[in-house]
Amino acid sequence: MMRLYNTLSRTEEPFTPGPGNTVRMYTCGLTVYARGHIGNFRSFICTDILRRTLRHLMEFDVRHVMNFTDVDDRTIVGAQRSGQDLRAYTTQYVDAFLDDARALGLEPVEAMPRATDPENLQAMADLITVLDAKGHTYRSDGSIYFKINTMPDYGKLARLDHEGMKAGARVDADNYAKDDARDFVLWKATKPDEPSWTVVDPPGRPGWHLECSAMALRLLGEPPIDIHTGGVDLVFPHHENEIAQSECATGKPFVRFWFHVEHLNVDEQKMSKSLGNTYTIPDVIAKGFRPSAVRYLLLSAHYRKPLNFTWSSLAQAEEAMRRLTDFLARLATVTAEGAHPEVGSRVAQAQQEFGDAMRSDLNTAGALGALFELVRWLNAAIDSGRVGRADVDAIHEAFGGFDRVLGVLSLRRAEDDQPPIPVEEIDRLIEERHAARRRRDFAEADRIRQDLAARGVLLEDSSSGTRWKRK
RNA sequence: GGCGCCGUCGCCAAGUGGUAAGGCAGAGGUCUGCAAAACCUCCACCCCCGGUUCAAAUCCGGGCGGCGCCUCCA
Incomplete structure (x- = not known):
């Protein structure tokens, strides 16, 4: 049994898929107005670890959708500035994401929809139609809004109360168009020079929250879906509003488990474009580091803890990886025949510890600890001639299993296979x-x-x- | 003001009631043409103050400090 923290309940809960053996999960992907930075990729890597654990350790089937938000204020402005068509402008960042995802060893997911795909826009229009019919919407200044007070349990994910928001003294700048400051836009009115779609009346463009609800419901089937993931900064308002739209439209719970990844910080501050403290994969490579080291670093801390990025910690990750890969390379030097039972049982022990750690809300650091302890034990065994070829086969098999979950050793090997000299x-x-x-x-x-x-x-x-x- | 995350060795980081995993760096040794790699040994009373308990890093209360969200944000 696997235990997973659920933001909805604020506790760890036993996780099993809904009906059947298939886990249906949705990940809020990148807004493609710029290249993703390693802070973005922390959440994608942790989500990848979750996905791999579900597939390769728990042996569930996984249907995983990760979207691209390819229409919003920033993409529109970016496209206008570069004189490109919105689709062409965002496609370059979709492609960059795919390059980085490959470099970081993210498993391909089953679907990567874009918000502006016609079938997704249609799904959004259908959602609005249902919400209209059920009285959850109103129109104002050409936009369509979701009316918060039509949903009694609004706020159950973020647990924000109205009083608290008022005391916060920070209110939405353009709330003049809304009945209630907390109401959010489903479908945005567009200015004359902005992209606009006619699937909804009046023509306009999708609200951010609406995209994800529509794509998740369209591609994952009957709610509730099993897991919905994203960074902690999405808890409110994005995920809260997804719940509102989806549950009011379908009358069913939207998501069973909400999985949120803490931030990657730089100098103890959130890595974000607005602060100008971001690094991309090309930046990291230019500094002489490898993507595998980034993956190792980002998965070496628990996903629900803030992680402070420094070049020094990346260098430490590089060295830690080296210890693992040196060990694996060393296995090739074992020439003695035969097998040793104590090797087999020590390996089995490590597999048990590794699995226990991962099943315990993805304790990657604990799992790595089990791995390194095994490496030290096996190195000592090789030193004293207590490992044979048959053991090596079993060891390779075990590490193959570890790496199907961590996805970092094979990534490193692929990098090593491309040396700087022929x-x-x-x-x-x-x-x-x-x-x-x-x-x-x-x-x-x-x-x-x-x-x-x-x-x-x-x-x-x-x-x-x-x-x-x-x- | 509200809702959260966090404070464990020089650095990174597990552990969440029974007396501190692991990695990096460092010191000493073994091995070695050299250099590595590897192995062995050494290297933490867990932010502070109370409380509960036979027993607390781990639970409770109160502080101090850092960060995030409440507005676009992984």
């Missing part, structure tokens, strides 16, 4: 160095190693030969 040249230089060492010309041997190191390839000698790795 493999044939590395092999040739290693051979030359061997020759030099055989004639005890250590000056030449060291020169070759230093030359390779300067070009990003490190050599390690051992009794079973020399192996290379990327710096």
Whole structure:
């Protein structure tokens, strides 16, 4: 049994899918007005870990939808400024997202709808029609609003009370058009030079919250869906309003589990574009780090805790990964035949600990702890000759299982498979160095190693030969 | 003002009632042509003050400090 924290109840609850063995989940994806930064990707990576745990550890089927918000104030302004059509403008950021997602090892999801896809706009129009019929809407200045006071339990997710909002002294700047400051727009009136769609009367463009409800209900079927994910900043108003629209339209609970990922901070402050403290994957690569290290760092802390990003912690992640990959590479040096029962039982113990940690509300740090303890034990066993080829097969299988959940070792391996120097040249230089060492010309041997190191390839000698790795 | 998250070794980070996982960095050793890698040893009374308990980092109360949301935001 897996336990998962549910924002709706503010407690950890046992998780099982709804009817059948299929988990239906929805993730609020990126607004494609700019390249996503690693703060955005923290939430996507944590969601990916959730997805992988459900699939590969719990062995559920998963139907996972992650959307792109490709129409809002920022995308419209961006498109206008660049003189591009909205679709063309947003597509470049969709593509950039897909590149970054691949670099970070995100599993492809079952559907990635865009808000402006015709079938999604139609779904939004249908939702408005139902909400109209049930008396949850009103029109004002060409926009269509959702009327909060038609929903008795509005606010159950964020648990904000009206009094608190009033005392906050910060009120919506354009609430003059609304009956109640808390009412939100379903369908926005557009200015003459803005993109507009006619599926709804009056023509206009989608409100942000409406998109997600429409796409989730269209692509995931009968509510309630099992899990809905996003960053903590989406709890209010976005997710609260999704609940309002969806539940008032369908008359059923919208979502069973709300999964929210805490922020990635920089200098103890939220990483966000408005603060100008963001880093993208290309930024990280330009600094000499690898996407796998970013993935490792972002998954190494619990998803419900704030994580402060520093270049130093990224470097630490890089080193931690190196320990794991060095160990896996070392397995190739084991040549003895046979199997050792105590290796098998130690591996099984680690698998148990790993699974227990992940099932406990995705305790990735605890799971990594189990992994490193196993690595130390196995390294010692190899040192003393207590590991055979048959054990190595079992070890590889176990690590394959760990990595189907973490998705970081294979990512690292894929990066390592693309060394800065052609493999044939590395092999040739290693051979030359061997020759030099055989004639005890250590000056030449060291020169070759230093030359390779300067070009990003490190050599390690051992009794079973020399192996290379990327710096 | 309301709703939340958080404060554990130099750094990162688990643990949420029985006396502190793991990673990085550091010190000493083993191994080694050198260098790595690996292994061994060492390295924390858990923000403060009360309380509950045989027993608290872990529960309760009160502080102090950091952050987020309440307005577009992963």
